[in-house]
Amino acid sequence: MSKLEKNPIDLAIVGCGKIGAIRGRCAREYPGTEWIGLCDIDEKKGKKLAEDFDADFFYDGLQGATETFRGERLDYRHRRRVACQEPPCLNRGRTQDTRRKPLATNVVESARVVAAAEEAGAELLVGYTQRFRRRWFTAREHVAQGRLGDITSAATRAFVNQMVGVVRLGGNEDRSLLSPMVISGTHALDASLFILGNSKQLVEVTSRSVTRTIVGLGTQDATFNIFTFDDGSIWSMDCS
Numbered sequence: 001m002s003k004l005e006k007n008p009i010d011l012a013i014v015g016c017g018k019i020g021a022i023r024g025r026c027a028r029e030y031p032g033t034e035w036i037g038l039c040d041i042d043e044k045k046g047k048k049l050a051e052d053f054d055a056d057f058f059y060d061g062l063q064g065a066t067e068t069f070r071g072e073r074l075d076y077r078h079r080r081r082v083a084c085q086e087p088p089c090l091n092r093g094r095t096q097d098t099r100r101k102p103l104a105t106n107v108v109e110s111a112r113v114v115a116a117a118e119e120a121g122a123e124l125l126v127g128y129t130q131r132f133r134r135r136w137f138t139a140r141e142h143v144a145q146g147r148l149g150d151i152t153s154a155a156t157r158a159f160v161n162q163m164v165g166v167v168r169l170g171g172n173e174d175r176s177l178l179s180p181m182v183i184s185g186t187h188a189l190d191a192s193l194f195i196l197g198n199s200k201q202l203v204e205v206t207s208r209s210v211t212r213t214i215v216g217l218g219t220q221d222a223t224f225n226i227f228t229f230d231d232g233s234i235w236s237m238d239c240s
Contacts, residue, residue, distance in 0.1 A: 010033075011037070
């Protein structure tokens with residue numbers, strides 16, 4: 001029997017909230033993890049998490065952390081507003097920068113993150129972590145193998161109740177950027193495009209929004225979208 005090869009990793013996690021804590025614990029349980037570093041602007045919370053799973057390093061400043069961390073993989077688990085206020089500085093030589101969607105709530109800030117990754121020669125991985133569940137892989141495989149035939153149209157609907165929307169909006173200063181597409185739509189968009197595969201490339205997007213019920217919070221109630229691909233197929237996506 002061949003001996004299993006060890007695939008060691010060094011991991012730096014920016015953001016010590018619920019998701020960051022889950023990622024950190026999973027990484028610590030992985031036998032190949034040789035080093036874990038943490039960063040959070042909340043020093044008390046960050047240090048407690050570092051103690052909980054015996055992290056090797058903690059830093060309370062994003063700028064200093066990205067310059068100090070030795071991690072081969074940088075994992076961002078921050079709030080959306082942090083992405084806009086503190087664009088990351090990627091270290092040269094870091095192989096991977098893993099981020100949950102979206103990169104930022106502003107297209108200019110998103111472009112800045114992509115440009116920084118390209119300049120640093122880093123591999124920027126962006127996506128909805130739930131896409132890696134077995135059912136999504138199964139659906140993607142069915143599409144790739146042609147079991148559903150030639151897909152000419154698709155539809156996706158994402159719903160978030162008003163209570164969740166209010167809570168999400170409450171912790172952000174610029175609420176105009178947190179549309180239903182950002183709060184709930186990015187999850188469904190990423191999962192849907194993942195299932196459809198890489199053969200279809202988007203060429204056009206048409207969107208319409210309605211603002212009435214939660215206009216006082218500074219954002220829209222719902223957004224409906226029509227995506228057109230290079231092969232002529234269309235995809236309808238609605239989120240509210």
